[in-house]
Amino acid sequence: xxxxxxxxxxxxxxxxxxxxxxxxxxxxxxxxxxxxxxxxxxxxxxxxxxxxxxxxxxxxxxxxxxxxxxxxxxxxxxxxxxxxxxxxxxxxxxxxxxxxxxxxxxxxxxxxxxxxxxxxxxxxxxxxxxxxxxxxxxxxxxxxxxxxxxxxxxxxxxxxxxxxxxxxxxxxxxxxxxxxxxxxxxxxxxxxxxxxxxxxxxxxxxxxxxxxxxxxxxxxxxxxxxxxxxxxxxxxxxxxxxxxxxxxxxxxxxxxxxxxxxxxxxxxxxxxxxxxxxxxxxxxxxxxx
Amino acid sequence: xxxxxxxxxxxxxxxxxxxxxxxxxxxxxxxxxxxxxxxxxxxxxxxxxxxxxxxxxxxxxxxxxxxxxxxxxxxxxxxxxxxxxxxxxxxxxxxxxxxxxxxxxxxxxxxxxxxxxxxxxxxxxxxxxxxxxxxxxxxxxxxxxxxxxxxxxxxxxxxxxxxxxxxxxxxxxxxxxxxxxxxxxxxxxxxxxxxxxxxxxxxxxxxxxxxxxxxxxxxxxxxxxxxxxxxxxxxxxxxxxxxxxxxxxxxxxxxxxxx
Numbered sequence: 001x002x003x004x005x006x007x008x009x010x011x012x013x014x015x016x017x018x019x020x021x022x023x024x025x026x027x028x029x030x031x032x033x034x035x036x037x038x039x040x041x042x043x044x045x046x047x048x049x050x051x052x053x054x055x056x057x058x059x060x061x062x063x064x065x066x067x068x069x070x071x072x073x074x075x076x077x078x079x080x081x082x083x084x085x086x087x088x089x090x091x092x093x094x095x096x097x098x099x100x101x102x103x104x105x106x107x108x109x110x111x112x113x114x115x116x117x118x119x120x121x122x123x124x125x126x127x128x129x130x131x132x133x134x135x136x137x138x139x140x141x142x143x144x145x146x147x148x149x150x151x152x153x154x155x156x157x158x159x160x161x162x163x164x165x166x167x168x169x170x171x172x173x174x175x176x177x178x179x180x181x182x183x184x185x186x187x188x189x190x191x192x193x194x195x196x197x198x199x200x201x202x203x204x205x206x207x208x209x210x211x212x213x214x215x216x217x218x219x220x221x222x223x224x225x226x227x228x229x230x231x232x233x234x235x236x237x238x239x240x241x242x243x244x245x246x247x248x249x250x251x252x253x254x255x256x257x258x259x260x261x262x263x264x265x266x267x268x269x270x271x272x273x274x275x276x277x278x279x280x281x282x283x284x285x286x287x288x289x
Numbered sequence: 290x291x292x293x294x295x296x297x298x299x300x301x302x303x304x305x306x307x308x309x310x311x312x313x314x315x316x317x318x319x320x321x322x323x324x325x326x327x328x329x330x331x332x333x334x335x336x337x338x339x340x341x342x343x344x345x346x347x348x349x350x351x352x353x354x355x356x357x358x359x360x361x362x363x364x365x366x367x368x369x370x371x372x373x374x375x376x377x378x379x380x381x382x383x384x385x386x387x388x389x390x391x392x393x394x395x396x397x398x399x400x401x402x403x404x405x406x407x408x409x410x411x412x413x414x415x416x417x418x419x420x421x422x423x424x425x426x427x428x429x430x431x432x433x434x435x436x437x438x439x440x441x442x443x444x445x446x447x448x449x450x451x452x453x454x455x456x457x458x459x460x461x462x463x464x465x466x467x468x469x470x471x472x473x474x475x476x477x478x479x480x481x482x483x484x485x486x487x488x489x490x491x492x493x494x495x496x497x498x499x500x501x502x503x504x505x506x507x508x509x510x511x512x513x514x515x516x517x518x519x520x521x522x523x524x525x526x527x528x529x530x531x532x533x534x535x536x537x538x539x540x541x542x543x544x545x546x547x548x
Contacts, residue, residue, distance in 0.1 A: 007474075011418045011467060018431030018464075185381035187358055188374065189395040189446060199394060203385045284384040285428020 068253050077257035085237065090261065093228065093239040096152065100159030101220045107160055108167025108216065115168065116175040129165045129172070137162030137223040141230050150234075155227035162223035163216035170212010174205025207280055214273040221266060305371055305450055305482040306332040306355055311364030312507075313350050324350045325361070326507035332450075332484060337476055339497030339516075340486045341536065343544045347508025348486040352452045355484065371482070374448030378458045380435035382427040388414070388438050389423030395446040413441040416475060433464035440475065450482045457492070466524060469495055473521060490540065491533045495524040500536055504543055512539055 050070045057069035064072070080086045115122050115129065140161050144154040178201060186200040228240020239258055246255035308330040315322045325347040332338045342348055353359045354366050356375050374395075382391045389410045396406045414420050417437035427435055436456055443451060457465045473496065476483055487493050493500045494516055502512040514536055518528045 007470060008418060011471065014464060014467060015419075015431065015434055018433065019429070179381075181377065181379045181381040182383065184377065185383075188356060189442075190398045191394075195398060199397065200383070203383070206385070283426065285426060286384075 065250065066252055068256065073253050073256045073260070076253040077260060080254065080257055086242075089237045089239055089242050090265075092237055093224065094265075096155060096159075096228075096238070097221060097224050100156050100224060101163060101217060103156060104160045104163035104216060104220055105167055105213070108164040108212070109171060111164065112168035112171030112175075116172045122172075126172075129169055132161065132165040133169060133219075137219060138226045138230075141227065145231060150231055152233065154231050155224060158227055159220045159223045163220035166216035166219055167209075167212050170209050170215065171205060174208035174212070175201055177208065178204040207277070207284070207286070210273070210277050210280060214270075214277065217269060217273065221269070225262060303334050304331045305334045305336070305369060306330070306484065307365075307367040307369070308332075308351070308355065309365045309367070311354060311361035311366060313347065313354065313359070314362045323507040325354075326509055327364075328503075328509055329364075330501060330510060332482055335480050335482055337473075337483045337485065337496055337498045339493035339500045340484060340503065341488070341490055341493045341500055341540065342503030342508065343488075343505045343540060345505040345508070346503035348503065349454055351503075351508065352454050352484065352486060355450075356452055368450060371450045372446060372448040373450045373452060374443035374446045375452040376436070376439050376443050376454065376456045378455045380427070380432075380439040382435055382438055382442070384427055386426075387423060388419070388425050388427065388430070391427065391438060392442045392445050395442060399447070409445060410441075413444055416444070416478070417441045417471070431464070432460050433468055436460065436468065437471070440472075444475075444479065449480070450484070451476075453483060453485045455487055456485075458488070465492070469524065470521065472496065477520075490537045491524055491529060494529050494533045494536065495522055502536060502539060502543070505547060511543060512536075 054069045054071065057064065057067060061067070111125075111129070115126060137158050140158045141154070144157045148154040148157060182200065182204055186196060191200055225240060228238050229244060232241065232244060239262060243255060243258050246252075246258065308328060310327055310329050311325055312323065312327055313325040315324060328347070328351065330338070330340075330351075340348055340351070350359070352375065354361050355368065356373050357366075357368075382388075383394065386394070389407075392410045392413055393406045396409060401409070410423060411420070414423060417440055419434065419437055419441070422430070422434070422438075427438070430438065439456075457468055460468065469492070472483075475481070483496075485493070485496055490500075497516050500514045500516060501510055502514070503509065504511045514532065516532060518526070518532075522529055
């Protein structure tokens with residue numbers, strides 16, 4: 001056998017050849033170019049939508065007080081954004097969204113863990129979870145109002161029913177699809193009980209769980225908007241309240257500006273989940289960097 | 290080389306692993322499959338035992354019985370108080386952890402304090418010649434490097450019996466040759482006992498003190514060959530090739546029995 005030093009060089013040479021050559025750091029110029037190439041199609045799309053909207057208004061399809069163009073809605077939107085009332089409305093709605101989602105998270109995780117672990121439970125309610133996922137959560141509102149009256153609890157109830165099944169489903173499939181080779185490695189290393197969950201099952205299930213969270217958020221947000229329009233809690237400012245007020249006052253500009261706000265919030269949260277998902281995958285080597 | 294037809298313990302050697310007349314039956318009723326039927330293997334302290342067989346010889350079943358992951362239907366496995374670690378064809382590193390954190394996992398299971406874990410990681414990475422790679426992630430490494438991390442992780446269990454289930458089966462020939470040298474070195478340095486399962490007869494002869502040949506369906510020990518040749522050996526030497534040819538012939542004879 002060659003001496004240690006020669007062997008060391010052989011091993012190191014082989015490793016060096018196998019590894020990807022380091023890529024150079026991106027300069028400021030390249031960062032700017034990447035930002036530009038990622039953002040101009042989006043900006044162009046916004047411009048096209050605004051143009052199409054304006055064109056429909058110009059065509060005179062509906063009178064302008066029912067269907068105002070962006071030239072009238074956008075100034076109202078900017079004026080709204082600078083009022084304290086607006087931020088209060090958004091604040092109330094976001095607080096409801098986040099606390100509802102947090103409750104759904106707790107319920108979803110508990111149910112998901114139970115279903116993943118207890119076989120009879122899975123047989124009993126596994127398909128029920130899938131069924132609930134496909135159910136439009138708005139059908140729960142009459143029942144929720146019967147149970148809780150016109151109150152925030154009614155809205156929370158529906159958010160949980162809307163979001164928890166997706167969160168539970170994501171967790172169950174995450175746990176189900178942990179690679180058998182990793183499970184075997186964990187077994188060989190003596191991972192058991194809580195430690196097995198903490199060091200192996202939970203991190204391994206994370207990417208699918210994040211997928212479930214993303215879907216759960218979408219359902220929670222929809223349920224909340226439906227709830228705020230149906231369960232009008234008097235004098236409690238919120239996005240839903242503002243929308244129905246604007247309709248009653250025939251204030252189309254204000255109505256459309258809140259629709260745009262709902263769209264923007266949805267996009268921002270989606271961007272967050274997409275970022276979380278992608279950075280997770282990158283760390284794990286599941287996606288190209 | 291004289292193939293021995295009866296399997297007897299070498300009396301001078303203390304055995305680290307004693308597999309005594311085990312059988313393993315899977316399933317119940319009409320659908321039962323006998324994976325292993327009356328297999329006895331004795332592995333000496335610090336011995337490198339290669340186990341060769343065609344498909345369906347119960348090699349992997351044998352290793353999981355020795356690892357204590359499963360119980361034999363009849364017979365007994367005695368590892369004489371040794372700690373047993375196991376490696377597979379896939380490195381099965383946790384992709385969410387760095388190389389260093391992967392090696393720490395078995396130490397966390399054993400309750401080793403943090404400072405001591407760090408020291409051990411550094412020492413084990415040096416052993417497998419991966420110093421400086423502690424902060425890399427598994428997907429940044431080549432297949433051969435991942436197997437060396439898996440070896441460091443197995444040794445982090447403080448095991449002195451290492452079970453290897455075709456660990457180099459997915460590697461290219463050049464990497465495999467170098468890893469043979471590395472495994473041989475680590476086996477000697479750490480005075481390990483190794484049970485090495487493979488399809489590759491040359492690999493078995495290159496590495497083993499002894500080669501045990503298994504029959505298929507069900508698995509039994511049908512032959513045993515002590516390997517001649519001073520270490521370190523070369524897989525491309527005439528001595529290895531000659532011994533491998535004898536074993537290959539015997540293996541083919543066994544395979545054709547199933548035609």
